[in-house]
Amino acid sequence: MTITSLPSTTATPAGPAAGPGPRAPGSWTPGSWRALPAAQQPDWPDTEALQRVENALALQPPLVLPDEIMGLRGALAGVAAGRGFLLQAGDCAERFTSCTEAGVRSKLRVILQVAVLLTYGSGLPVVKVGRIAGQFGKPRSSPTEVADGLELPTYRGDIVNAPEFTAEARRPDPDRMLRAYHHSSAALNVLRALTLGGYADLGQAHGWNQEFVRRSAAGRRYERAADDVGWALRFMSACGVDTRAQAALHQIQLYTSHEALLPHYEQALTRYDEHRRTWFDTSAHMLWIGDRTRRPDGAHVELLSGVGNPVGVKVGPGTTPAGLRELCERLDPAREPGRLVLITRLGVGRAAELLPSLLHAVRSTGHNPVWACDPMHGNTFVSESGYKTRRLGDITAEIGEFFAVHREEGTHPGGIHLELTGDDVTECLGGDLEEIVDRHLGTRYETACDPRLNAVQSIELAFGVADLLRAQYSA
Template sequence: MTASDTHTTQLAVPDGTRTAGGGGPAAWSPDSWSPDSWRGRPAAQQPDWPDPEELRGVENTLALRPPLVLPEEILDLRRSLAQVAAGEGFLLQAGDCAERFGSCTEAGVRGKLRVILQVAILLTYGSGLPVVKVGRIAGQFGKPRSRPTETVDGVELPAFRGDIVNRPEFTAEARRPDAGRLLSAYHHASAALNVLRALTLGGYADLGQVHDWNQEFVRRSAAGQRYETAADDITRALRFMAACGVDTRSQAALHQVQLYTSHEALLPQYEQALIRYDEKRRGWFDTSAHMLWIGDRTRRLDGAHVELLAGVGNPVGVKVGPSTGAADLRELCERLDPDRAPGRLVLISRLGAGRGGELLPPLLRAVRDAGHTPVWACDPMHGNTFVSESGYKTRRLSDITTEVAEFFAVHREAGLHPGGIHLELTGDDVTECLGGDLDEVLDTHLASRYETACDPRLNAAQSIELAFRVAEFLREQRSVA
């Protein structure tokens, strides 16, 4: 794509907001949408920015920055997700709970990419389906919080909302929202994207490196040893193809991968500043990431987040929690996907282990009967979080696996394709989630390597163990399809 393909303009903050008579938000229609039309609507989960003028200046500066991703890449992802929606692929969306600026280094990005590649190759190897890889990376710097403040020893301060807003140290200065961190987030996302592109296109994702993706601490686990066996099979298959005269060196798909980026569109000011109009395609695109999603806490139909993403051409995800009613979900789908375009919507259920059999079927029916063909993905992380006896927020791998199994079972019963999984994981040897094979993480182990900035993540060995189980679920699903 040349520079002339994308028309970039400064999107200054308007002096007023678009409201209906009486002060409420205007009724929505495609013709009434503009990048700033969200400003007349309620926005949940927002920091209390102390200096509106500073925030305005940061937004205007960001609006002049180059896009982080390009419309053609975004549309490539939509085409791939349309294949997933048709049952011809599987979505793996995975990465950090909340990225830290300090992790946007070559080593940090390589570690995340490594475990995503391992999980993806196991899913493809085990199921025979192409896997669309979307990282929670290069932009997942903000997090919604259950409470706006945190109290320690009688002192109450604003909650840590991610590096894009404030710092985690429990001091008044660190917890003060800082609009300048929006600019820092842009630059760190740009750095992470540069590393990602170099690694995915420069040989690191080559299938010939499949053994090298397995770290030493993972090899010692039962899951890691099973991974090595799968990697041996893949290596033998590549040698067989070469022996049969196939020029594997000329097959780009064997040496490169496309990893798309995604994050929760939590801060509308940041997202609006990176929305660009593409003259060639006559549409608006949020160039902060290939895919954005709306959280379970921000999916209010008349809210700012739904309004903002309703008008951009990116794939849009919606987290679907236990409080989501069938009628509400149908209205959200109508608002975000009025054209019923495959590849536009990803509905991400996060219901909790033991609840999918009851809560998911009416949601599937409502969406299907309304004529939508979204990708249905399972987030088995957020509905299974609890505080352990040792005081750490954690999750059990067994609960995570149970929720995925229920997700597959419900889709099989409904005759629908289970389209993907959405995971919080890391390539590091952390102790944040309980369970695992021979190296089981116990409650007494959590304190040893608990490093997350917010929610607990699966470590590399746990991620590989889960990947084998999901591949089994996919094989069973395909055998009865």
């Protein structure tokens, strides 16, 4: 396997039929997005510094490899065929300061707990994709914000600027893209050590439960499930199965993903694989396009249309059936299994109304994407105390609507997309242990951008989704 990288100032070879589907030679290059409008971009004050950083990134080793990316493509093809379930979960906006062993372990721990509950409850293999090791950028509803009469650029994530409300902190700094690369690399090193080195062993399921979680009703129910998993492993051993030789019981494959918000960064990490004769974005295994950047004639769609990674698209309430058909055609013209993940973020009460026509539109074109539900972003509001928050009840209800529509349409509800943390934060309302209400939000409100489910809420939600999956396939 040979992977070619070129500085962004160098003309990139068109190569043969680059990308996931048939293309006219030369119709796409890693830099062809530059001729198109790019939404949600910082106002970089120093274009020479930006170019220098792009060139430096283009010479760095890839963060992930094409073989890993294609492994995820294969796993997602199974999900699209109804033979698995996608769990995409992690931080809203990662901070550079969270890329420590403890920080990565905390996120992985709750992802493992949710994944084992989904597998245990549904009997389906769970494809695990983290919003981790690269989710440093965030789209914003306004380019600036005002406080005490001072107007400054909005905080766009650590990859762009800093959250402190000063002119210096909010100045977009392209050197932060290099820092994001190195922090992503460090986080990936920890993830690989943990997932392959025994931490993800199913026999450790009890050890993933933290004390503050164990005190909750959801945590106690999790303990009982972990007991059942332990007994199942003992049963297999008693039947003569050498569980020690079963790698799948002792280690997992956790794939990485982030929103491909900054095309300068993504292009710099795009590499040509000579063996597959295809370009890959090696910044993560899977990239997604947000609801604010998904215009079919825009820069983000153009860039990701030519790489071989799985590509997700956030589908908000403003998405029309015709617009979604066009996006599917732009991003997956060859209708390849495992290529496309459509992530609906419609809001509670809207999924039942809007999802059927979107399902019909995509099905009529012959595309077979993974359909996943993001129940977080359509249910965000500002509470009376002034905190941006979400209700666990609304999140759960939207997932229920998502499953109900798929059951009625005879299609596979392929996954969920969550913003969560393993920490004991108070950012979302609801939960079964000392239910978080509005007056509690300020106690441990630690997110850099949007509110996340804490570990207890995540486990409670996982039990509910497992019940929905069981009902979906036992009827």
